[in-house]
Amino acid sequence: MKFFNNFIKILLLLSITNLYAHKLDKVSLQLQWKHQFEFAGFYAAKEKGFFKDVGLDVELLEYDSTKSISEEVLEGRAQYGLSYSSIIAEYLEGKPLVLVANFFKQSPLVLIAQESIESPKDLKGKKIMGVSDSIDNITLLLMLDKFGLKTKDIINIPASFKIDEFINKKIDAMSAFTTNELYYLNKKGIKYTIFDPVVYGAKYYDVNLFTSKKEALQNPQRVQRFKEASIRGWEYALKHKEEVVDIILQKYNTQNKSKEALLFEAKQIEQLMFANIYKVGSIDKDRVKIIADSFMQAGFVKKIKNRDIESFIFESSAFSISFSQKEKEYLKNKKIISMCVDPNWMPFEALVNGEYIGLNSEFLKLFQKELSIPIKVIETDSWSESVKLAREKKCDVLSLLMQTKDREKDFNFPTPYLDVPPVIVTKTDKASVVDIYTIGKEKIAVVKDYALVDIIRDKYKNLEVIEVKDTEEGLKKVENGEVFGFAGSSVAIEYNFQHGDYASFKISAHFAEKLSFGFGVREDDIHLYNILQKLVQKLSEDDKHDILKKYFTIKYEQKFDYSLFYQLFAVVLIIAIIFIYRNVKIKKLNEVLQEKMEAELKKSSDKDKMLFHQNKLAAMGEMLENIAHQWRQPLTQINSSVLLIDDILHEKNFRNVDVEERLLEIESLTKYLSNTINDFKDFFANDKMKNEFLLREMIEKSIYIVKGSLKKNNIEVTVDIENDFRYFGYEGELQQVVVVILNNAKDVLLSRNINSPIINISIELKDGFYTIRICDNAGGITKNIREKIFEPYFTTKHKSKGTGLGLYMSKKIIEESMDGELNVKNHNMGSCFEIKLKVSSD
DSSP, X not given: XXXXXXXXXXXXXXXXXXHHOOOOEEEEEEOSSSSSGGGHHHHHHHHTTHHHHTTEEEEEEOOOTTSOHHHHHHTTSOSEEEEOTHHHHHHHTXXXXXXXXXXXXXXXXXXXXXXXOOSXXXXXXXXXXXXXXXXXXXXHHHXXXXXXXXXXXXXXXXXXXXXXXXXXXXXXXXXXXXXXXXXXXXXXXXXEEEEOGGGGTOOOOEEEEEEEHHHHHHOHHHHHHHHHHHHHHHHHHHHOHHHHHHHIIIIIOTTOOOHHHHHHHHHHHHHXXXXXXXXXXXXXHHHHHHHHHHHHHHTOOSSOOOOOHHHHBOOGGGSOOOXXXXXHHHXXXXXXXXXXXOXXXXXXXXXXXXXXXXXXXXXXXXXXXXXXXXXXEEOOSSHHHXXXXXXXXXXXXXXXXXXXXXXXXXXXXXXXXXXEOEEEEEETTSOOOSOGGGSOSEEEEEETTOHHHHHHHHHOTTEEEEEESSHHHHHHHHHTTSSSEEEEEHHXXXXXXXXXXXXXXXXXXXXSSOEEEEEEEETTOHHHHHHHHHHHHHOOHHHHHHHHHHHHHXXXXXXXXXXXXXXXXXXXXXXXXXXXXXXXXXXXXXXXXXHHHHHHHHHOOHHHHHHHHHHHHHHHHHHHHHHHHHHHHHHHHHHHHHHHHXXXXXXXXXXXXXXXXXXXXXXXXXXXXXXXXXXXXXXXXXXXXOEEEEHHHHHHHHHHHHHHHHHHTTOEXXXXXXXXXXXXXXXXXXXXHHHHHHHHHHHHHHHTTOSSOEEEEEEEEETTEEEEEEEEOSOOOOHHHHTTTTSTTOOSXXXXXXXXXXXXXXXXXXXXXXXXXXXXXXXXXXXXXXEEEEOOOO
């Protein structure tokens, strides 16, 4: 009998082991061209194991000119494909395609012409290679159309993608990619003129990841996993360009490119992806709609069958989970799923008058939509009681259970869906701790039966664990001096801070480990484990973000104050108040100064005007000094809140891209606010400190500050900086000038209602000078305005929207503080502000 029992146990163990052994799904990705850095993110996802991590074995199929990329996917020879924006037109014409992700926010396709050709209008009657009526050339065709040119007006030479004919001047122009052909022309020293469609308003996506509607419906989790692994691959490739180039050289270099050429391509691609501005892989639905409208307006789509862009863009929540027949029968017979929870663990979960509330309740609602039977929460008085009932099999599931060795004998664990960093809270008179091992032999309170109890006892033997009923009891023991500190989830602790009198408390230490929470399923219920695993796999980062956002909104309306999101709201509110305060103060300041100056000018000679102007500047400095002083305290509070939130998130333990981006934006804005007044206040000071900085980074910081306003108004900013130029000077003041010019360009573009507004920033090094050009396509500035634009108090805006000081102070900063030049000129599409700075040898 003993032998038989052991034999049964071995068979059961083998069956469970086999259940957990995930077989990789074999899928293929059809590339839109030959192997090169254009597909670096997918190489990284494959070679670094990101695809494998999500259960995928991916084959990368190189482009074959005899095959249609979309047909390869629709006919199932490839499950996924990459294409140009033409994929949108194919969807409009009725093909059952789904757009999964976009990686290039701007197409690299341009026209290069012989040096003597100065404008696209000069291409009439010229020999041009690679420009046909194909929809793949729409960006070039729309650019030519702006100059009244059609394909019949040029001599079209079939594309060979070889530059010899251009170098030998057998053709006048050719289509090219900024990521490829320009490298070889530059290396050979060939001079050329470049016509970029983006400058003329033709803004199209490129490297679009798509799949078939069939794949999205039948395997939505697989599509989501492919998308997330691809994004992870691209994020890695952008941070490790040289490593990925080496991978291409070793395994994917069918075009025999040099390392130098691939690195050039990598740098160009980084600019096309705008990774510092847009989330990698993100899709702007409004942008897709604009592209679709342009296709229809230009007549590239002959028969419009699909108009619903929402259905074209993949969202995992739009596709149902596919349960097996056995799983469906299980649910039909099961009738109800019982779940035990922590009744007092806000903001995660709690039971209030029998109602299940908290963050996890929103996840539960999402999971419930996919189930044909209800999930019923069992009432208990404590987490320990819930764990006890689950072990006695009186609950099918435990919510937000962390996997530990001790629990594995009673529960199976689907993939966790919430990661939170644990922290230690002490009274403020205790020193902050860098390494928990250095605390010494101290008592630490932890909620009974929490996984953190086992973590501390196993790894931090210097600490004595004192088990308590809940977080509130633990914090009271700290307050009463019974224990050194309380260890728990940072989010739960912050919630208690917000809802109690804990002014004498602080977060003193962070654990290296993270707390990963998810379902804990009875070990004997394999079908329920599989069902819940499918629910969790469908949950994407976007789903999590939407739930958190929804939860915050709901709880705020109910007067709840849940830590992370309430703090973010508070920080944003403080910034808004500061901005309003700043504008009111400066507006009043300028009104008073202007009134005084006008009065003085009426009764003063030229000498008196000069003296008064100097007094005005001094008065302005004093007023700005007062404003800066009044800003100091709220700005300090904002930065403290941001640091606290950043600690809570603990980057590697709790990742949320949108929250992290907002935190970085807040830090950037507060730094900008802090520096702005000081830049003006210290303008005439002799003790200002110069520093060396990268002009490109300064430009990116400036764009980041105003990106919200630009994005809101659909204004695209392109950056054309080929080299990492270094400058020795006043970075803060130069950044202030760039922001002023960007805001000025934005206002002009909006006031003139420009279609496809765009701002282009470039830097040129010539004859020992850097020239920063900030150009728009707003149509230019008339001569009479151009002559006055840098005068103090001159503005074309309503007095409520501008003081006329921005450009005036910018010119004085550049010319008097930096010994440079600031001018404005018109070009064929709009105006260009030029900042000329001498390259210093300091």
